[in-house]
Amino acid sequence: AISQQLRKLEEDIGQQLVNRNSRHLSLTEAGRIYYRTSKELLATAQQGQQEIDALLQSPSGELRILAPEGFGGGLLSKPLRQLLQSSERISVAVTLGEGYDDIVASGADLALGFTPVDKEGFKSYQLATWSQVLCVAQSHPLSTESLSHPEQLKEHPFIVYDHLPAHELSGPDDERYLLAHPKLSVNSMQALIQFTVDGLGFAVLPQKEVQHYLANGELVELLPDWQLPDYQVFAVVANYPTMSVKTRQAIELLESYFTIL
Structure with a gap:
């Protein structure tokens, strides 16, 4: 069976690989080249498999994260520090922007955002629920006005994030x-x-993104008796059969940290 497979291989590549006689087999020059390169390919494949197995067993390699701009203000510092300290074999690349990019095309391991992705091939994990605050600069005239109803805001400029041009407030009764x-x-x-x-x-x-401004007095909360709806933070990943340890650990750390903020 082996001799038949060898002859078939020689036919496929169009070269004699082995010199044969009744007592001995020896490699031809083409056979030696084929043997050497085959060993190299096998070793490379084995090394690749070992590296892939390591991704599934311990945090290693580069973790690529997509996140909104606001996360660059310190929200990621503590969980990323903990992740980097968990393994010397892991590195992190963070790309900040507005909204989700194409996770697969960008090569990202996970993307952070404020809405789940309801598309085939993706999976969303809710990390936390955060609150919104209606506020104004301490230097603005509104900061010293006695307000009891949102109607009183009409005389002042309302500025918005263009993806959310309107907000509903819930008041007393x-x-x-x-x-x-x-x-x-x-x-x-x-x-x-x-x-x-x-x-x-x-x-x-x-x-969460302005709490330091509220704490130091640069921003002032308006109409605290009126409530705004909360919003959710999600991690979105490509829905592959297996998830690398680095990605799973990053999601767990982010959820743990964001929940207690």
Whole structure:
């Protein structure tokens, strides 16, 4: 059977690989080249399999993360520090932007965002539920006004993130009020936060991304008796049969950290 397979191989490549006589077999020059390169290919394949197995057994390799701009302000620092300390064999590449990019085309292992991806081939993991806050700069006249109803905001400029041009407030006795008709919209959450800090108007902002401004007094919360809906944070991954340890560990660390923020 082996001799038949060898002859078939010689026919396929068009070269004699073995010199044969009644007592001995020896490699031809073509046979020696074929044997050497085959060994190299086998060794490379075995090494590749070992590296792939390592991805599934311990955190290793580069973890690529896509995240909204606001996550660059410190929200990722602690979980990424813990992830990097968990293994010397792992590195992280973070790309910041607005919204989800194509996870597969970009080569990312996971993407962070505020909506789940309802598409075949992707899986979404809810990491946390965060609150929003209606606020204005301490330097803005609104910060010192005595407000009891959102109607009183009409005389002042409302600035928004252009993906969310309107927000519904819930007040006492289940009253609802729609904040709409902005004077200024922008396609970057970080720009919206900066515009608000600079006193261009009032805005609805993610509480986690502006908590330091609220703590140091640069921003002031408006109408605290009126509530805004919460929003969710998701990790989205390509739905492959297996998930690497580095990706799974990153999701677990992010969920643990974001939940207690």
